[in-house]
Amino acid sequence: MTVAAEGLPPLRTTRARRNALLQSEPVQGFALISPTLLYALILLVLPILVVIAHSFWTQHYLTIDRTFTLENYRVALTEPIYRDLLWRSLYISLTVSLFTVVLAYPIAYFISFHGGRHKSLWLFLITIPFWTSYLLRVMSWKVILGYNGVLNSGLMGLGIIDEPSTALLYNSSAVIITLTHAWAAFAILPIFVSLEKVDRTLVEAATDLGDDPLRSFLRVTLPLSAPGIISAALIVMIPTVGDYVTPKLVGGKDGVMIANTIQAQFGKAANWPLGAALSVTTMLIVSLMAGATVLIIRTLQRMAR
Amino acid sequence: MRARRFLPGGWLSTYAFLYIVFLYLPVIFLPVFSINTAATPKFPLTGFTLQWYEDLPRTPALLDAAWNSLIVGVSAAILSTVLGILAARSITRYRYPGRRAINGLIMAPLVLPEVIVAISMLLVMLQLGLSLSLFTVVLGHVLICIPYSMTVLTSGFEGFDRSLEEASADLGESAFGTFRRVTLPMVAPAIISSLLVCFTISLDEFIIAFFLTGTEATLPIYIWGQLRFASKLPGVLALGTLLLVASLLLMTIAEMLRRRAARRTQNEGGLYA
Incomplete structure (x- = not known):
């Protein structure tokens, strides 16, 4: 100076x-x-950045060889075990984000269009369970879906089934149900915000010009709330792909996800570079999937008009 | 005339009711089975007992974990709220290039998979030769609490009448004096709200604590350890119920304070809007 x-x-x-x-x-x-x-x-x-750097290095027992290599990425993308886990994680996070958005939309719509003076109370009511411990919410699903759990004992008590079903817990469906429940509130908020921004006179205009309620919803309200749908989908998709607790507690053998194996690389398996490469790969692929989702929703939005 | 809307309110209210049931039901099973005499959580209920709660204070490991959680939670809440105040004030008060990008970066932990955030921090801390302890847990918790603190504080700071500050400056207060005597009292409820939100998040947070702690457990880590033993489940349910009640209480107070702060600055729209 x-x-x-x-x-x-x-x-x-x-x-x-x-x-x-x-x-x-x-x-x-x-x-x-x-x-x-x-x-x-x-x-x-x-x-x-350190994780990205590690993903190009090699683990030699206790030391790390810092010569550049793509070997970790080859392993991450071609070894069947990692490839399968990656695909399953992507499939689960895509399904969960689809379910949460579809289930959340009517609620967000209800609060925005029929909430009246109690909008903030409704929002508070819906977000409250979300503020409780994630670990505890997952645990309660384990209690519900377990072999001796609430659902099995309840159904048996009602005489609907004769013996406990093992199909409920320790599979990817259990993971999907639990995650859908855990992320529900996250999907409602962005959709609600974008519905609040929808100009009500446009909906009226569409109705006045002869669109029936369904058509005016499909052609006006739904496309205008697309930004909310997009952020809801992304805000659920990206974190759930790397979920660790849910697969570990309710996933069993068939519900293991990529985060569990990433954790193992940094723990028992002690292969940091491979763990790093798996993390980077997961983030890149989920970003691609997120980008594709945005494109698809935008295209649908344009077609609806 | 109001436009007819897609889907009548009646159907939607029914759906809304069912949805609320879906949201709350799983959580309600924890308290229900925590006062049931049977050691396995299944129907029909066998009888009422407070035995599982009475056992809690007699478990030294649990008391240690509770103490650790308290230390981590208070430290994380104070640190992240201080950093949140600086950032929220800067974002709401000043206009400068790169503001949105910086805001995006600070908010990023909200949308990243926690495991990836946790292992990246773990790698750096191990590289720096930092030994894992409650301190490293606090560092991690602050990172993930700042976005929440920012959200609460921004809603309290926005719409804040700048002329009050200008009046104070014109009357000879220093910048710090103005902040302490004019700004701070106006936004105090938002700050307390942020402290409570951050404390609650830290109290409930598992993944980052799991990766970044050394030998000391926080309450969620203690619970995780107990889950391996089926016989310990009722105790875990009792402890879980207490944690649930604590979180709900803290968050309700936080939300009430946040609304009061928003009203004070005449700012409509809430934490989520």
């Missing part, structure tokens, strides 16, 4: 200019956010 100003205008103006710069909006705003930004850079961006 001072070096650049040397020999130029008198000191007083320089100082004044410097003060003006320090008091300018961008500088003050940036200075204020910098501690938080720094925290995110050190504990989020840097770690992710």
